[in-house]
Amino acid sequence: MKTADSAAGSGSNTFRPSRSRRFKSGLVGWLFIAAAVLMIAAFYFYPMIQALILSFKTGTGMNLKFNGLANYERLFTDTMFLSAVSNTFIYLLFQVPIMIIFALFISVLLNDRKLKFKGFFRTAIFLPCITSLVAYSIVFKYLFAPDGLVNAFLLNIHLIGEPIQWLTHPFWAKVTIIIAITWRWTGYNMIFYLSGLQNIDQSIYEAARIDGASAVRQFFSITVPLLKPIILFTSITSTIGTLQLFDEVMNITRGGPGNATTTISQYIYNLSFEYSSDFGYAATVSYSIVIMIVVLSFIQFKVAGDRNA
Incomplete structure (x- = not known):
């Protein structure tokens, strides 16, 4: 005669899925993601590996041969590359x-609850990051032309005596690029901060106000520390995006005047399609960006005090 405990035990074994059933269940799950995994492997990882192999080769077209670390050594003596790195880091x-x-x-x-038309303002500030890169670059070229609206406005308020050469002066061309990418991507990062602020318990701010903390003190003592993970995330993604900067420079200044605004990504494009095609060295320059991203991301993690870095 079976006891209650043995009956309970046999009952639990009855409902436990068999090994074959668990295997089939897992296999179905893998089948669902198999297509995505294959696509990622084919269009991301395979080109990355091929580009790494290509970075150790030299030659044009299909006439490529291995040349060891010569391409990487060339980086340190290539004045055009060093100039592009300097511009990008500026x-x-x-x-x-x-x-x-x-x-x-x-x-x-x-995030102020008393602010009216918040939806409109959020949409207006976020809108630039979903606009066409080419379209907004053309608009900026017209705005910052010698006879454009920016110079006309500055002349009308007597802030300048003559038009600024925004697109043809090395310094002001860099300023124009900085203004353009700041205008485009500020709203993108704002969305992350808004989502983080809305998850902060308002009772923390109420307690701070009762203790007499000013709005500035609340910002630096409550808001910034609680948004630290999001600030770290946006800093890293913005760093990666800036190191890969290409579209704005290509469409607004085309790297000019001279090479005053050329970025690393534009230099890669020039090596591949504008100059005599040197795909091996272009791949080497591409991997220099990877190294920079890894190093800068590690530094940002350390500065932020992330123990997992």
């Missing part, structure tokens, strides 16, 4: 902090 050091600060400040303003 954009990075100025544009990314300005954009992060603007996005954070705007998100705090738009």
Whole structure:
């Protein structure tokens, strides 16, 4: 005669799925994601591996041969590459902090419960990042032309005495690019900060106000620390995007005047399609961006105090 415990045990074994059933269930799951995995492997990982192999080759067209680390050694003596790196890091050091600060400040303003038409303002600020790159680049070329609206406005308010050569002066061309990419991507980062702010318990701010903390103190003592993971995320993604900057420079200044605004990505394009095609060295320059992204991301994790870095 079976006891209650043995009966319960036999009952639990009855409803436990067999090994073959668990295998079939897992196989069905893998079949659902198999297409996506194959597509990612074919269009992402395979080209990455091929590009890495290509970076150790030299020659034109199909006449390629291995040349070891010669392409990587060439990077340190290539003045055009060093100039492109310098230009890209100027954009990075100025544009990314300005954009992060603007996005954070705007998100705090738009998170105010008393503000009316919040939906309109959020949409208006986010709209630039979904506009056509070519279209908005053309608009910026007209706005910052010598006889464009920007110079006309500055002349009318007597802030300048003569038109600024925004697109043909090395310094002002960089400023134009920084303004363009800041205008486009500030709203994108603002969305992340808004979502983070809406998840912060309002009782924390109420307690701070009762203790006499000013709005500025609340911002630096509550908002910024609680948004630290999101700030780190947006800083890294913005850094990656700036190191890969291509469209704005190509469409607004085409790397000019001279090579004053050329970025690393545009230099890769030039090596591949504008100059005599050197795909091996172009792949090497591409992987230099990968190395920069890894190093800068690691530094940002360390500065932010992430123990998992």
